[in-house]
Amino acid sequence: MDKYSALTTLVCVVEQNSFSRAAEQLGKTPSAVAKTIAGLEAELGARLFERSTRRIQLTEAGRLYAQAAREALACLGQASEAIGQLQRELHGELRIAAPLGFGAAFLGEVCARFALDHPQLRLQVDLSDDDQVILGSGHDLILHEGACDLPGLIARPIGRNEIVLAASPAYLARQPLEVRLDNLLEHDWLLYWHPALNRHIWQLRRGEEVRRLELPVGRLLSGNYDLLLSSALAGLGILHAPLWSVAPYLADGRLVRLLPDWMVDPDAFGAHILAVYPSHRRHAHKVQVFIHYLEQYLREQQLA
Incomplete structure (x- = not known):
């Protein structure tokens, strides 16, 4: 079994909460995804998901293993980034989530400039006003309004929400x-x-x-x-x-x-635009470079 591919598949199933949606995301068939998960379960000697005709749910073992899988993939991703940095260029993918309004107001222009400056980096930008979906989404970087005190996330003010x-x-x-x-x-x-x-x-x-x-x-x-x-x-x-x-x-x-x-006076959305990212991504170069880039743009527009 290709362990890296298997862990990637597991994390995708967890994030999508669906074998079929994970298969679509990964470009695989649902049966191939199910076979990969079954292989992991056989190797571990424990079920990772409780399955029914309507939904899937992580078992206790599944929660532990999925968290470990995320951390392992993050470490490998950071190693790949470090190698990319040795070549003085950003590589790979940066997944960003933000409220809908940010897209047209400033994020679209910032992403376009950033992508032109870093042609080896792919951007995935997801816009939604559903805080529960966004904050639990597993993105590399979340742009957010309002308080954010969830464990495992760092929230850094980057602009004014006047x-x-x-x-x-x-x-x-x-x-x-x-x-x-x-x-x-x-x-x-x-x-x-x-x-x-x-x-x-x-x-x-x-x-x-x-x-x-x-x-x-x-x-x-x-x-x-x-x-x-x-x-x-x-x-x-x-x-x-x-x-x-x-x-x-x-x-x-x-x-x-x-x-x-x-x-x-600031309302429930707070006085700041926040850059939110997982604590294990605090040293991820592409995340910090994008945040710095966005801060500079907001400063130029007198919004920081």
């Missing part, structure tokens, strides 16, 4: 009311819905002065931030927005920052 109020010139032209603290509830709002966010109260700060305000009723409410941003650009209303998502539109005039003297 919240601003913005609207298009078209909205401001058709709306006779000047935007002031005392009439915010009379304006049209585009509100992002997320279970972690307070749906009743938000807070603004100017120096030592703090205003605790009722959250307005949204003209448009959505769990898809891209839809809200498009609606703001189209002139539908005021957007409560992370600065990283609207910085290009503020720069070119398609959006206008409102109440610029006031800072919106």
Whole structure:
């Protein structure tokens, strides 16, 4: 049995939680994947999975062996990277996960530049707003908003997650009311819905002065931030927005920052953009090089 291939197959089955999806990911047949797992079980003298017609589940032995397999593959990967570094070039694959909004706002451009600068490195970029999926995904690097205190993960701040109020010139032209603290509830709002966010109260700060305000009723409410941003650009209303998502539109005039003297207090997503990676990857050269590259970009855009 090719042990490296067998361990890779095991880890893929665990990550995909499916023999058939793992087979598709690996370019193998489901029967070949099942045969590999059966070979490992025969060699160990223990079952790695409990199987039923509907799902598979790791046994206690399976959890122990899958963790050991991950660590072994990580060590081999780091050795390969070290050899690549001797040749002064990044090789292999870098798997990145991030929220959907990061893709269009800055991650797409950063990845394109990075890939051009490192032609021997493959990038896999997965975008999702499901924290549970992303943080448990096994990626080399996760870009994240909000607290991250899961064991085995290092969370490093790399940029600001500052919240601003913005609207298009078209909205401001058709709306006779000047935007002031005392009439915010009379304006049209585009509100992002997320279970972690307070749906009743938000807070603004100017120096030592703090205003605790009722959250307005949204003209448009959505769990898809891209839809809200498009609606703001189209002139539908005021957007409560992370600065990283609207910085290009503020720069070119398609959006206008409102109440610029006031800072919106960080919400449940926190005050920072975080680079999150497994502790056993802390010395992985390609991870650290990408983080440094991204930090430089955010600094250039005045977002760090």
